[in-house]
Amino acid sequence: MKFALQKSPIPESRIFVAKELKEKHFDATWHAHSEYQLFMVLKGTGTRFIGNTVQSFNEGDLTFLGPGVPHLWRSDSAYFDKRSKLLTHGLVIYFPGDFIGDLIEKEEMQQVKDLFKKARRGIEYYGQTVSRLGTMMSNIIAAHGAASIIQLLQMLEIMAQTKAYRLLHNADYIYRLKESETRRINVVYNYAAQHFRGRIALQEVADLLNMTPTSFSRYFRMKTSKSFSDFITELRIRHACKLLSEEDGKTISQVSYECGFNTLSNFNRQFRLYIKMTPKRYREQFSIL
Structure with a gap:
């Protein structure tokens, strides 16, 4: 059974992808993908749907999602004022769960392994951790070669060690949506957001x-x-x-x-x-x- 909507944002020639987003609104399609996703809102407000949770988002919103967790960020400008000229601005990093390879099973990587497990429930960061990770996300977009990989590993260490986070779900919840059901969920969410x-x-x-x-x-x-x-x-x-x-x-x-x-x-x-x-x-x- 397939997840809501499969995406492959990472080219085969790359280990991970880090990029800056500037659009009228964020991706408002209910979808999931096989990569981990770290996403930070720099500009924009609205409502985010992650798994079975509903939360408002504002500048500084930082979330880390594991593979297969369906989500969408619906900007205020996307459904409250279609004529709005406001732009959203964000930073996102995608990486596969196996990019560390067999190292994930080593003792030194135990905290990161635990982090990946928590990400299946969705993680929201807050406080000074957001500022620190936000700066590193900006730096990693400009980095090249092995330096970018080292930077990503340093970020994962911070994410694994900080206590300034919340799990979005109280318990593990497995999402199994057929692609045909993606349209159904989007229809319901769009209608609910508008009415x-x-x-x-x-x-x-x-x-x-x-x-x-x-x-x-x-x-x-x-x-x-x-x-x-x-x-x-x-x-x-x-x-x-x-x-x-x-x-x-x-x-x-x-x-x-x-x-x-x-x-x-x-x-x-x-x-x-x-x-x-x-x-x-x-x-x-x-x-x-």
Whole structure:
């Protein structure tokens, strides 16, 4: 069974690929590939879908994904304002899991081996580690020959030793999507991204895939390990986090309704469930930074 969408960004003549990305928006197609991916956002905001997780992304967002973990970065400009001239800017490194060869089994590489195992769950870095790795990613793009390989190994050592990271999944989750299902997932995610601020009836999203509501609910839970309603709620909460941290002029009530919640009480309850604090407290954390 194939993964969502196979990509081969590394030419046969190269050990790894490091490049700078400057586009209208990041790749908004649900896909996976057989390489490890380290990706840093330098400019741009939006929502990232990694495996069965939904998170907002901003400048400085740094993630490390193992092979086969499906993902997409949907920029705000991609679906909130199609006329936007804003550009996204990022750095990405792709490398195969076997580029170290048999060395990965040696004692000196045990921490890196553990890192690769964690990457199957997706890793998000934060704090000073992001700044340090970001500088090294910029340097590695300009490096050539053996120096670039040494730089990559040094980065892996930092990534393996730092404690400034979060695993994106609570448990290992194996993603097995046929290529034919890629279109289905993209249709659902695109529709959800465009309409989550309003009411989305299960029937209308099921119709997009020519399914009954019951069949769609079963299908979506099987592919994402969560219900569609939970997915929409999480999408709304992540957008609320963005508004609370960036738009001081909006009241919490305004944020609530703009994100698709019908009542402030339900918004407060769901926000605490997902973020583990009140919207007011969340906003206060950003006001003192």
